[in-house]
Amino acid sequence: MSSPASTGLASTPPDGGWGWAVLFGAFISIGFSYAFPKALAIFFKEIQDFFGTSYSEVAWVSSIMLAATYGGGPISSILVNRFGSRPVVIFGGLLCGIGMVSASFCTSIMQLYICVGLMSGFGLALNLQPSVIIIGKYFLKRRPIANGLAMAGSPVMLCTLAPLNQFLFDNFGWRGSFLILGAILLNCCVAGALFRPIGHATGPIQKEANKEVKETAKAVGFLAATEEEEDKQCCAKFNQYLDCSLFKHRGFLIYLVGNVLMFLGFFAPIVFLAPYAKHMGIDEYSAAFLLSILAIVDMIARPTTGLIANSKWVRPKIQYFFSFSIAFNGACHLLCPLASDYAGLVIYSVFFGLAFGMVCAMLFETLMDLVGAVRFTSAVGLVTIAECCTILLGPPVGGALIDTFGDYKYMFIKCGAVMVLAGTFLFIMNYYNYRMLAKEEKAVGTKDPEHGKPMNEGSNNWDSEKMQDGQELEPLTDEQGLKKEVNGLTEV
Numbered sequence: 001m002s003s004p005a006s007t008g009l010a011s012t013p014p015d016g017g018w019g020w021a022v023l024f025g026a027f028i029s030i031g032f033s034y035a036f037p038k039a040l041a042i043f044f045k046e047i048q049d050f051f052g053t054s055y056s057e058v059a060w061v062s063s064i065m066l067a068a069t070y071g072g073g074p075i076s077s078i079l080v081n082r083f084g085s086r087p088v089v090i091f092g093g094l095l096c097g098i099g100m101v102s103a104s105f106c107t108s109i110m111q112l113y114i115c116v117g118l119m120s121g122f123g124l125a126l127n128l129q130p131s132v133i134i135i136g137k138y139f140l141k142r143r144p145i146a147n148g149l150a151m152a153g154s155p156v157m158l159c160t161l162a163p164l165n166q167f168l169f170d171n172f173g174w175r176g177s178f179l180i181l182g183a184i185l186l187n188c189c190v191a192g193a194l195f196r197p198i199g200h201a202t203g204p205i206q207k208e209a210n211k212e213v214k215e216t217a218k219a220v221g222f223l224a225a226t227e228e229e230e231d232k233q234c235c236a237k238f239n240q241y242l243d244c245s246l247f248k249h250r251g252f253l254i255y256l257v258g259n260v261l262m263f264l265g266f267f268a269p270i271v272f273l274a275p276y277a278k279h280m281g282i283d284e285y286s287a288a289f290l291l292s293i294l295a296i297v298d299m300i301a302r303p304t305t306g307l308i309a310n311s312k313w314v315r316p317k318i319q320y321f322f323s324f325s326i327a328f329n330g331a332c333h334l335l336c337p338l339a340s341d342y343a344g345l346v347i348y349s350v351f352f353g354l355a356f357g358m359v360c361a362m363l364f365e366t367l368m369d370l371v372g373a374v375r376f377t378s379a380v381g382l383v384t385i386a387e388c389c390t391i392l393l394g395p396p397v398g399g400a401l402i403d404t405f406g407d408y409k410y411m412f413i414k415c416g417a418v419m420v421l422a423g424t425f426l427f428i429m430n431y432y433n434y435r436m437l438a439k440e441e442k443a444v445g446t447k448d449p450e451h452g453k454p455m456n457e458g459s460n461n462w463d464s465e466k467m468q469d470g471q472e473l474e475p476l477t478d479e480q481g482l483k484k485e486v487n488g489l490t491e492v
């Protein structure tokens with residue numbers, strides 16, 4: 001039987017080494033995924049005039065792109081489970097580049113929906129999830145700070161792309177800009193190339209190991225039983241690529257409900273901040289500067305939050321810290337209508353940037369904390385497609401409130417109330433989850449396979465945990481070890 005090393009059955013995340021190169025690639029890839037759709041708005045006015053369409057028709061380009069990026073989550077997860085992060089990100093970068101280059105030749109708004117919205121949006125989906133997933137493979141002890149640093153790519157990229165797009169637009173128009181942006185997006189392929197696989201050996205070593213294990217298993221008559229199981233578990237094959245058993249996972253369900261609710265009020269305040277300032281009589285440059293203030297504070301808040309979340313005081317109860325950051329966002333929005341002048345809006349933008357950065361920094365870390373890094377590959381895809389609905393609904397519902405009442409404060413109040421509710425829900429339900437995990441740990445005293453992580457992971461026992469592709473390992477008996485390896489074969 002092959003040694004675990006050659007079959008890649010056990011690997012402890014390096015928490016450094018090549019992991020820093022992977023983190024840099026994820027920073028770039030996640031940055032493009034979140035910032036690129038936002039920075040496209042600079043071209044919308046000229047596109048609207050060029051095609052003679054309404055602003056909302058042009059805005060659908062961003063909405064379709066956002067929907068494709070989030071809606072493509074499950075497909076992205078399935079592809080990562082099958083092929084690993086590297087090829088998926090490289091293919092996603094190619095798709096983004098081809099989409100934008102094709103868009104530079106579009107002759108109708110419908111063609112832009114397809115090239116920019118669907119092609120490039122789906123390409124970003126193939127960048128975003130795999131980049132977040134591989135962080136969980138390379139980091140464990142330093143995972144919160146790694147997630148915070150990687151997510152900081154978004155505000156950094158936004159601060160870069162916004163002026164760059166303006167420069168490209170002024171010198172090359174929207175067509176030339178899209179052509180150049182298509183080439184720039186190919187850097188996602190370079191970022192993806194850094195994502196060296198870790199854990200399972202996928203080359204000839206793995207195939208040789210599989211052959212040896214099958215022969216050993218056959219020798220002891222074990223395989224026959226396993227082949228029978230395989231026949232019974234034909235549908236379980238799908239589960240190997242998208243683990244739908246997560247819908248029976250308590251922590252995952254709490255996270256899913258809380259985040260889907262949270263996103264109903266998450267983006268609208270950003271979308272309407274500058275228009276709200278102009279509505280208050282502030283000039284357009286000062287209004288736009290509020291977003292720059294928000295992005296700069298956000299850029300600092302994400303790594304700082306990752307550092308705090310990584311501390312021994314916070315990490316064991318990181319779910320409470322995440323819940324607080326969501327409620328903090330909501331409190332900022334509820335207080336925003338009290339800002340009666342530009343100084344008040346600047347103060348709001350600073351606190352909003354801080355709260356927004358805190359949530360973004362912990363958004364994926366808290367999911368990894370709940371389900372473990374191996375199941376996270378499926379979990380992130382299932383969560384993002386569910387969030388897609390409220391992400392797309394949030395701004396239009398906010399806009400409808402503004403149109404109905406002719407006043408922005410009701411939009412801020414709606415968003416604030418929803419986020420305070422989401423934060424409170426998560427706080428209460430995570431308190432219940434922590435108590436249940438503690439009870440189960442006392443009752444069983446070992447790891448809880450159902451909830452995908454060591455019973456004591458909530459008490460930050462990450463020093464000694466060995467990981468298999470981010471999964472915590474426990475000593476196996478010989479038969480268990482053989483069964484695990486044979487089962488591993490059936491998954492390949």
Ligand SMILES: CC(C)CC(=O)C(=O)O
Pocket residue numbers: 034035151154155359360363
């Ligand atoms: C969806 C958020 C978690 C991320 C985002 O929008 C951003 O980083 O700008």
